[in-house]
Amino acid sequence: MTNKYYEFFCPVKVIAGKAALEHIPFELTSLAAKRPMIITDKGVRAAGLLDPVIAACEDSGLDIVSIYDDVPPDSSTTVVGAIAKVYRKEKCDSIIAVGGGSAIDTGKAVNILVSEGGDDIAEYSGAGILKKALKPFFVVPTTAGTGSEVTSVAVITDAKKGVKLPYSSPFLLPNAAVIDPRMTLTLPPHITAATAMDALTHATEAFTCMAKNPLSDAYATAAVRKVSQSLLKVMDKPKDEDGRLELAQASTMAGIAFSNSMVGLVHSLGHATGAICHLPHGLCMSLYLPYVLEFNLESIREPLSDLLLHLEGPEVYSATPAARRAEASISSIRKLRDELYKRCKLPRTLKETGKVLESQLEAIAKMALDDGSIMFNPREVSLEDAMTILRRAWV
Amino acid sequence: MLSKRLQPIAFQARRAYVDLMFQVMGRALQAITEVDETAREETRFLPVGFLFEMQVMPAGPKLIVEHTGDGRLQYLGDEASRPVDLSIQFKHMAHAFLVMSFQEKTAVAFAHDRMLVDGDVSLAIKMTRVLNRLEAFILPKLVAERAVKEYPATLNLPNKLLNAARIYLKVATNLVETVRA
Numbered sequence: 091m092t093n094k095y096y097e098f099f100c101p102v103k104v105i106a107g108k109a110a111l112e113h114i115p116f117e118l119t120s121l122a123a124k125r126p127m128i129i130t131d132k133g134v135r136a137a138g139l140l141d142p143v144i145a146a147c148e149d150s151g152l153d154i155v156s157i158y159d160d161v162p163p164d165s166s167t168t169v170v171g172a173i174a175k176v177y178r179k180e181k182c183d184s185i186i187a188v189g190g191g192s193a194i195d196t197g198k199a200v201n202i203l204v205s206e207g208g209d210d211i212a213e214y215s216g217a218g219i220l221k222k223a224l225k226p227f228f229v230v231p232t233t234a235g236t237g238s239e240v241t242s243v244a245v246i247t248d249a250k251k252g253v254k255l256p257y258s259s260p261f262l263l264p265n266a267a268v269i270d271p272r273m274t275l276t277l278p279p280h281i282t283a284a285t286a287m288d289a290l291t292h293a294t295e296a297f298t299c300m301a302k303n304p305l306s307d308a309y310a311t312a313a314v315r316k317v318s319q320s321l322l323k324v325m326d327k328p329k330d331e332d333g334r335l336e337l338a339q340a341s342t343m344a345g346i347a348f349s350n351s352m353v354g355l356v357h358s359l360g361h362a363t364g365a366i367c368h369l370p371h372g373l374c375m376s377l378y379l380p381y382v383l384e385f386n387l388e389s390i391r392e393p394l395s396d397l398l399l400h401l402e403g404p405e406v407y408s409a410t411p412a413a414r415r416a417e418a419s420i421s422s423i424r425k426l427r428d429e430l431y432k433r434c435k436l437p438r439t440l441k442e443t444g445k446v447l448e449s450q451l452e453a454i455a456k457m458a459l460d461d462g463s464i465m466f467n468p469r470e471v472s473l474e475d476a477m478t479i480l481r482r483a484w485v
Numbered sequence: 486m487l488s489k490r491l492q493p494i495a496f497q498a499r500r501a502y503v504d505l506m507f508q509v510m511g512r513a514l515q516a517i518t519e520v521d522e523t524a525r526e527e528t529r530f531l532p533v534g535f536l537f538e539m540q541v542m543p544a545g546p547k548l549i550v551e552h553t554g555d556g557r558l559q560y561l562g563d564e565a566s567r568p569v570d571l572s573i574q575f576k577h578m579a580h581a582f583l584v585m586s587f588q589e590k591t592a593v594a595f596a597h598d599r600m601l602v603d604g605d606v607s608l609a610i611k612m613t614r615v616l617n618r619l620e621a622f623i624l625p626k627l628v629a630e631r632a633v634k635e636y637p638a639t640l641n642l643p644n645k646l647l648n649a650a651r652i653y654l655k656v657a658t659n660l661v662e663t664v665r666a
Contacts, residue, residue, distance in 0.1 A: 095597040217603065256606070301596035352596070460607035465595050470617075470635035 096303030098350045099260060102240045106269035106339055108331075111142050114186065114228060115150035117266050121226040123184035125155040127177050129197045130188040134232050135159045137276055143188055143230060156180040161189065165196040168249040170211045174203040184226035187264075188273075190285075191236040191371070194229050195244040198262045201227045212248055212255055220259040229264040232273045234337040235285025235372050237292055237345020239267035269342055271335040279325060279434040282337070284372030286324075287430070289341040290317045290423070291356050291375035294383070296347035297397060298390040299354040299466045306351035309343045314400040316340035321426070325433045354467035355458070356382045359479065362457035367446045376427060376436060377443070381483045383420050385475065389468040391416045398422065440484045451480045499582050504546040506585040507539065509656060510619070511548035511560040516655035517619045518558045520648055524618050525556030527611045536561075536569040537612055541581045542601075560659070571604030571612065587624070587632045591616060622648045 105113045118126055126147070130140060135157075144154055158173045177185070177200060185204075187197025202214050205224035214220065229239040238244075244257040277285070293313035296306050320336035327333065359382070360374030369377075383394060395415035399407040401422040410418045430436040440446040455476035458464065464471055517524045531537075531552040540547035547563040575581035580599035583589040591613055594600050602609045617633040621640055630636045 095599075097598045217601065299596075300592060301598075460610050462606035462610060465592055465610060465613065470633075 096301070096305075096351075098303060098305040099242075100240060100263075100346050100350065101260075102263050103266040104240075104269065104342060105266055106342070107335060108271070110268050110270040111146040111230070111272070112149070114143065114230075114268060115147050115152040117228065118147075118152060118184055118226060121184070121265060123226040124152070125180070125182045126152070126184045126186050126226075126228075127156040127158065127173075127180065127182040128154055128186045128188055129161060129173060129200060130157070130159050130193050131161040131163075131190075132159055134189045134193070137232075139232055139273055139276075140188060142270075142272055143186065154186075155182050161193045161196045163192050164247050165192050165199070166247045166249040167211050167255070170196060170199040170203060170246055171209050173200045174209070174211075177204045184228070186228045186230060188230045188232060190231070190233040191238050194231070194236070194238040195246060197227060197229065198244040198264075199246045199257060201225055201262070202257065211246060215255040215257055217256075217258040219257075220261040222261065224261050227264045228266045228268060230268045230270070230273060231338065231341065233277060233281065233285045234274050234334070234341040235288035237289065237341050237348065239264060239269075240342055240345040241349040243349075267342060269335070269338045271331040271338060274334045274338055275329060275331065277328075279328065280436055281372075282324060282328070283321070283430045283434050283436045284370055284376060285341070286317050286321045286337055286372075287376035287379070287427075287436070288372035289313060289337070289344040290321075290426075291360075291379050292344035292348040292353065293317070293340070294379065294397065294423075295353040295356055296344065296351045298383070298386065298393045298468065299352060300468055301351040301466050302393065303351055306347040310347035310351075311397070311400045313340040313344035313347060314397060316343070318401050318403075318422075318426070322429055322433075325430065352466040353463045354382070355385070355464060355469075355471055355476075355479075357463040358458040358461035358467070358471075359454065359476070359483075361461050361463070362454045363440075363446070365457065366450055366454055367443075369443060369445055373437065373443070376430070377438070377440060377483055378479070380420050380423050380427070381479045383423070384482075385471075385479050386467065386469050387416060387420075394419045440480070446484075448484060451477065451484065455480055496578075500545070500578055503541060503578060503581045503585050507546045507548040507563075508660075510539070510616075511550060511562070512656040512659045513619055513623060513652055514548075514550050514615065515558050515560040515659070516652040517615065517622065517648075518556055519655060520651045521618065521622070524615050527556075527615050528552060528558055529556035530611060531556075531608060532570075535571070535608075536565050536567070537608075538565075538569040538572040539574075540572065541575045541578050545575075545578055545581070569604075571602070571608050573609060573612070574601045574603065575599060576601065584632075587628050590632055590634055592634045619652070621645070623652055 187194045201224045231239050242260050242262045293310040297310040316336045317340045320333040324333040356378045359378045363374045398415045398419045427438045437443040533554045535552040538549045549561045549565045550558040553559050584594050620632040621629050
């Protein structure tokens with residue numbers, strides 16, 4: 091009898107495509123919500139991305155009761171507490187998070203406080219603390235990479251202790267993720283590239299790491315295909331709405347995949363690099379992906395070979411000898427990185443970032459070894475292994 | 486019909502086996518931090534007085550060890566005077582049995598959602614590495630390869646045998662002392 095076993099869970103309603111934002115009023119009222127609060131950041135507001143959201147709601151007679159637009163890139167317990175106070179003062183009854191990972195995580199954390207009560211979000215840190223459904227919560231992503239709109243986790247910095255507090259519960263999942271191509275049309279090229287590489291990494295690790303399963307595989311391969319087919323088109327033609335929608339959907343699908351099958355060493359190294367060198371997460375993913383795939387190669391040869399079909403299409407897949415497909419998949423990812431470097435100078439090596447010192451590599455390696463995602467990497471990783479990968483990624 | 490009658494006995498035997506393995510593992514965790522510097526390099530990062538627990542939910546067998554300083558762990562049995570700092574919990578006795586009978590690697594059990602971590606995940610990763618190293622020492626290589634993600638390439642036979650003997654001796658001594666007490 092097989093020892094295989096998996097769990098898969100994604101109750102988020104995905105509302106995607108043309109005029110998706112205009113579905114928000116109906117979806118909110120169907121959950122008996124009438125007084126929504128928007129949580130976002132200054133960049134999103136300055137880019138005018140709130141305007142279509144507000145217009146869509148007001149056009150249906152639904153007023154946005156309050157807008158908090160001061161979420162910082164690394165949200166903190168203080169910010170969450172402050173937003174919860176505004177929510178209560180304005181008697182809001184639902185939350186719409188509009189933005190990238192930080193705004194979405196902040197929305198999740200605020201939803202805990204306003205639903206469960208209290209002023210200190212730190213008290214709810216950990217896994218499985220929440221036991222009941224929270225207030226209606228919608229997410230409108232403005233980047234196409236994190237997949238936070240379909241994950242059941244949030245990370246908030248404890249302002250007093252200076253540590254990152256994890257929150258994990260199925261109740262953190264939003265009621266709906268609204269994927270509208272208008273929200274990513276104005277993303278600058280280097281952010282478009284880095285966030286798409288984040289999505290590609292989520293999908294690739296979901297498809298090749300230990301907790302892979304048939305359902306997450308389906309989402310992961312579809313996400314890889316969409317990124318491969320659309321990323322360079324969007325880089326060349328940023329106002330391509332269809333391409334933008336493809337990337338946004340890829341991000342959501344990759345999010346569904348990795349939240350059910352976890353990620354591996356690329357994320358362990360990326361989290362450590364982000365913490366030590368303050369590099370954006372998507373860039374870290376792009377930097378490490380091919381090197382980690384090379385390290386894991388003999389453990390993941392079969393799924394990595396299959397991935398070639400989704401990276402390069404049926405012609406290249408069938409023309410490549412079966413024994414060379416895994417290596418061809420890595421080459422395909424390297425080629426994509428080279429193309430992105432040509433178009434927006436997205437760094438391919440740690441050296442090219444100009445923000446990492448060679449002397450920091452050991453600290454990165456040590457921190458990566460204790461990262462939770464390393465558990466799901468198909469190969470055991472020693473300090474020496476991590477250093478070897480980092481040295482390869484250096485030059 | 487017969488299998489239905491035998492089922493409660495099988496469940497009891499499974500529970501007894503997991504209980505015994507937890508007792509051995511708890512004592513062996515203490516022993517490995519007394520004999521192996523590599524294991525101590527991991528546990529040294531734990532705060533002094535740190536309590537680590539492995540248990541089967543909801544109220545099954547349990548082992549608790551305490552970091553007493555300099556990377557040394559002390560086996561406390563299945564009770565502690567204060568709440569534990571880190572707990573790795575099997576969702577069901579059947580899942581604990583799969584791991585304890587080396588039918589499923591610890592990492593695979595995590596991947597299969599058989600276990601939960603309550604506490605600092607990075608410390609759970611450290612403790613899992615110590616458990617893996619322990620299994621690599623005390624189990625025959627063929628069995629250890631079924632228990633850990635990758636059998637350590639640097640672990641040579643004399644080193645394995647010597648450390649295994651020292652760990653088993655300490656476990657046996659501790660067991661005898663417990664029985665006498």
